[in-house]
Amino acid sequence: MRIVIVSATSVIAQNCIRVWAETGSHTFELVGRSPERLALLQSDLSLRFPKSKFNTSTIDFASSESIGHLVKQLAQQPIDLVLVAQGSLTDQRKASSSLEYLQSELSLNAVSAAVVSEAFSAVLKIQGAGTLGVIGSVAGDRGRAYNYSYGASKALLETYTQGLQQRFAKTRVAVCLIKPGPTATPMTAGHKGSMAEPYAVAKVIVAGLAAKRRVIYAPKLWRLIMFVIRMIPFSIFKKLSF
């Protein structure tokens, strides 16, 4: 397969790459902001998985021009799968006190991710086949005081992918929304609460994408947890603190 990973340096993306590369030989297009980080990732993956090929390209997530240019370049050869993994875990307290921070977070997590998804969906449409996986979050299932800026961005991606899914329903293009639960990353080390291991999360994602599932909760238990959370009446929900 030829797999495009947008924001390949994110922890979940890195683990998905590992799962794919462990089970087959693929060509990976690693896309990201920082050429230095991409080069590190490329050297590591090339040494661990000599049977796969790893190319890198940089992107400015804030620029539709940069996004359009990159997608055009990558589309010169057929793409089997695109994983849109960009996102930053917004610090809600900081977002509430700095409008500048809030705007840049919303731009990256919502606007830019939607633009990237739209641009690649156009490529898949022309190809007539392919899978687009977009990383949302369980945080998008219900607005909470704790993380609503992040959650709202991910909710936008949910509606966006729903639209793409209906649009491509009669084609062989699959669009999948991925909703990871809280995942242990270097940044969450030391946080309270139980976190899923990113490798286990990645396994669920890779299997879900292969099965072209419309919504992939990872770990799967989160489908049930979020169903319950969505069902709680607001009169009770407002009193909860989690």
Next chain:
Amino acid sequence: MKLKSFGGVTAEVASLETPAWPDKISETVEGSEFLPIGMSKSYGDVALASGIRQVSSLGLKRLLSWDANTGVLECEAGVLLSEIQETFVSQGWMLAVTPGTSYITVGGAVANDVHGKDHHFTGTFGEHVLGLTLYRSNGEVIECSRSQNVEMLRATIGGLGLTGFIAAVRLQLRAVSGPYFDSEVIPYGSISEFFALSESTEAEGWQASVSWFDCSTSKAGRGSFTRGNPSQRKGGEPTNANGSGLSIPFTPPFSLVNKLSLDIFNTGYFHLQKRLAGKREVHYREFYYPLDGVRNWNRIYGPRGFFQYQSVIPMKDAVSATEEMLSVIQKSGQGSFLAVLKTFADREPAGLLSFARHGVTLALDFPNRGEASEKLFKALDQIVSEAEGTLNPSKDARMSREMFQKGFPGITEFAKYRDPMIFSNFSRRVID
């Protein structure tokens, strides 16, 4: 938050910070006091620092470059030894030195200048370090190699993390045919037989050797000697996955290791080893890392944890001192589950504070019995000190300042290379 060492020592630390990219290291290590840590597999308190920040290398896990012709690997400090073995054994290369667990970081292996079964053949881990990148709390990034900042390299190897944050390491791997070892198990009846076997093993050119022995039953002193050489067989895929898949799922409320279970274990294990006596081919995981197959085995010691007492005694008094230690342990009634004996060859230490030195090393695990344990250790300390030996800092949680300073005379020179913002509970206890 609370952190726990492998032996069960705990510390309340200010925070755990894990830079995930090299461009984040400087901002993390600058500013306030901290301690670099890895997998926290040290037994005592070298990887714990109460009240200050712990900066983990576990976010830095990338392989950076590899030369398949020379076997030189450069990788980030958070890469685990298991990853190196698994990635490169199929290409005919392995670590030249590995301790008894593969679940430790490269950074930790350098900082503790670890040793293993191959000491008489390949020395310590630090002897195969060609260079490293060190981030200091003052913002300096120091590239050390065999030709550049050589003294800083020597201080950092075995330097217990106190010279700076090791970010990347350049390592010389060793060429092997495949993942297998030709091993031989030889039961023996007494400590003096062990010494004779050690000598002949070295003379016959065996690359690796280690020995387990019984130190609790009335037949204490008997044991089994294992030695091995990399097999010439080219490999093929390993036939069995690592270990038994056994795991100790939780910490029992009390130690499962007591006089009765020890005697049963030691007797049973001796007879098992007797049955295994002779030559056979084993996978490197079984040869080097038998305990990696049982996850969380340290939990059998219960919530109070355990101590490992690892001494090294110079050759001249090794036989008598080891026999004396054995008799003190037997009299105390606190036998050890894992009693490991090994000789260290006469080699130039790689680091200023390296533990491995010419002599005989004895490693013993004891459940933590509070005062009774300390009383036993004091008695053992005296034998070790009189024989001009010392203890391994990576295993230690209790040795005295005096004993450390005497056993590690390089500590005076080491001070010149110390990072003034780095402390561990170990350094506070015996150095600062």
